[in-house]
Structure formats: structure tokens, C-alpha cells
Amino acid sequence: MLKFKLYYDKDAEEAWLKKMCLDGWEFKKFFLGFYTFKPCEPGEYNYQIDLLDNWKGDTVDYSSFMSNVGVQVVGQWWRWVYLKKKASDGPFEMYTDVESKIAQYRRIGNLFKVFSFVEAICFFVELIGAVNTGDYIFVIFTVLLAAIFLTMIRIVWKCKLKIEKFKREGM
Incomplete structure (x- = not known):
């Protein structure tokens, strides 16, 4: 499924991705406001959005680090990185302190x-x-x-x- 939405609020976008997953749609990729989803078990994933520190966005090291902690990089658009983690692995919050x-x-x-x-x-x-x-x-x-x-x-x-x-x- 393809959906078009424009978000400028990271928290609202994360909440929408979570709702889509609760409705049985796994987020697969993003490009210029177009979100691609595929069917999944309702609530199977939790999503977070991160903003990389540098302008280049070193996705190889970042993806490797995230993979080591059980998080998958779904996609990147410039400095914005979309992440997902299996809900069965527990809560997913990038920044806790x-x-x-x-x-x-x-x-x-x-x-x-x-x-x-x-x-x-x-x-x-x-x-x-x-x-x-x-x-x-x-x-x-x-x-x-x-x-x-x-x-x-x-x-x-x-x-x-x-x-x-x-x-x-x-x-």
C-alpha cells in the first residue's frame, strides 16, 4: 500500500507509523511524503525516527550499530532515519535519558x-x-x-x- 502524508512533527509521524502497524501495516520505505507499507501482524513492530548528527549521514556504521542492538534501519531520507524493532523484543525508545x-x-x-x-x-x-x-x-x-x-x-x-x-x- 502507498500513502501520501506530509509530516513536520517527528512525534506525530512516529505515532502514525505505530497506528498503521497496529492496523496491520508494516512500514517499508519513504520518499518525499510517500510511505510504502506491506501487510504484517497487527502491532508487530515499534518505530522510531532519528536525526543523524552529521550532514553526510554515515549509514553503514549507523546501520551496523543498530543491527547489533536488534533495530533495523527501514530507510533514510537525507538526515532522517526510520527505524523499527520487533515489538516482541520489548519497548523501543532511542533516547531514554x-x-x-x-x-x-x-x-x-x-x-x-x-x-x-x-x-x-x-x-x-x-x-x-x-x-x-x-x-x-x-x-x-x-x-x-x-x-x-x-x-x-x-x-x-x-x-x-x-x-x-x-x-x-x-x-
Whole structure:
């Protein structure tokens, strides 16, 4: 089965993958919003999504390490890595201590800060084009870029809130 969804919230995406598995669909691969599933036993797997530390994403060492701890790398899209583990092997949580959870959400927040900065530049270039030409195409793209920018800022804000929550819990 092929499904199309756009997620910008890692936690919501993980919850959706878990629900799909509970409904009997094993996640097989991802590409640009398209998720491929195949039938499985309901609840057979648990899923986690990780963000690699570096931009290149050394998947060979990462996959080898994950395999040694009973986790399978389902796929990778740039720095995002999709992981699964048999539910019968017990709970699956990549980051269990407060410091590692904070570090993960810092990485995610920093990544989206960079994207937000690039989107802001694109927005202002498009806005200048819209003002100078009055062309409705520029206006449409300006509105679209503004929506993308606001979505990215929302992600950064959610990461900041999660980090603050983890800090309070860790006290």
C-alpha cells in the first residue's frame, strides 16, 4: 500500500507509523511524503525516527550499530532515519535519558532554524518581486513561502518547548 502524508512533527509521524502497524501495516520505505507499507501482524513492530548528527549521514556504521542492538534501519531520507524493532523484543525508545532527548530536539530545532533562515530570504526576495511587478504569481508564491516559513518557525518553537519540558522533568 502507498500513502501520501506530509509530516513536520517527528512525534506525530512516529505515532502514525505505530497506528498503521497496529492496523496491520508494516512500514517499508519513504520518499518525499510517500510511505510504502506491506501487510504484517497487527502491532508487530515499534518505530522510531532519528536525526543523524552529521550532514553526510554515515549509514553503514549507523546501520551496523543498530543491527547489533536488534533495530533495523527501514530507510533514510537525507538526515532522517526510520527505524523499527520487533515489538516482541520489548519497548523501543532511542533516547531514554533527559540529556539525550534534549540533544535530539536541539538538533531538530537547529536544522529547522537553518531552513527558516533560507525560507525567510526566499520570502523577502519573492515579496520584493511581488511589490515591484504586481504580478499575481509572485503574490501566490510569497504567500506560499510565508506559510512554509511560519510552519518552520512552529517546529523550532515546539522543539524549544519540548526542551524546556525535559529540563523541568530532569530537575
